[in-house]
Amino acid sequence: MDASAESLPFAAFVEAFRRHGVEFIVIGGQAEILHGGARVTFDCDFAYRRTPENIQRLAAALETLRPRLRGAPPDVPFRVDAKTLANGSNFTFETAYGPLDLLGWVEPFGEYDAFVGRAEAYIYEGKTLLVMALDDLIRIKRHINRPKDQASLAELLAIKQEREGGAA
Numbered sequence: 001m002d003a004s005a006e007s008l009p010f011a012a013f014v015e016a017f018r019r020h021g022v023e024f025i026v027i028g029g030q031a032e033i034l035h036g037g038a039r040v041t042f043d044c045d046f047a048y049r050r051t052p053e054n055i056q057r058l059a060a061a062l063e064t065l066r067p068r069l070r071g072a073p074p075d076v077p078f079r080v081d082a083k084t085l086a087n088g089s090n091f092t093f094e095t096a097y098g099p100l101d102l103l104g105w106v107e108p109f110g111e112y113d114a115f116v117g118r119a120e121a122y123i124y125e126g127k128t129l130l131v132m133a134l135d136d137l138i139r140i141k142r143h144i145n146r147p148k149d150q151a152s153l154a155e156l157l158a159i160k161q162e163r164e165g166g167a168a
Contacts, residue, residue: 009098010044013065014124020061023049025119027106027132027140029152034122034131037155043092043099047132049112050089050104056082058102067093067100108143109136134160 010030017024025048026034029041048058059082069078070092078084085091089104109115118133132140134156141153 009095009100011125012097013044013046013095013100014129016061016064017046017058018127019064020057022057022061023051023054023112024058025112025116025130025132027103027137028101031132031137032152032156034129035120035134035137035156036159037152039152039155043101045101045103047103047106047112047115049116050086052082052086055085058082059085062093065093065095065097065100067091067095070094070099106140108139134163 014026016022024046026045027047028043028045029039030044032039033041048054059080062080062085067080068074069076072078080093091102093100093102105111106115115132115136116130118136119130120133121128122131123129138153138156138160141149141156
């Protein structure tokens with residue numbers, strides 16, 4: 001499937017990660033959209049592999065995006081480098097391009113390697129883009145179960161049913 005109609009922030013994040021060789025998977029609302037959902041989302045969510053090498057590449061990519069901690073007072077000192085990323089796991093940023101969520105741990109699965117093998121490949125700007133598997137998105141929505149997740153769950157289940165030929 002060709003996913004070519006994405007927003008400027010999403011394109012900027014994907015381009016920065018690709019340019020720096022970051023191992024990542026699209027998750028959250030953007031993954032729902034790529035699977036065919038009609039979700040409106042204002043942030044971009046990505047899971048990333050937490051190896052020292054990948055964290056170093058991620059830090060270099062983030063430097064180009066000028067991130068700051070979302071919700072933190074502007075005078076809170078925060079440095080986005082490999083050491084900081086290694087000492088944390090999940091981060092919510094405001095960037096020069098918009099909100100960015102980076103998850104090193106994804107409930108209910110755990111780290112990147114727990115779900116990367118099931119990721120679905122889409123073509124985005126002429127290159128393969130890994131997107132969290134539809135079944136994994138469904139499992140997350142059931143697990144988290146916020147009102148917005150319940151709405152997404154209904155749509156994701158309809159997409160799954162359509163993929164399976166309309167079977168219930």
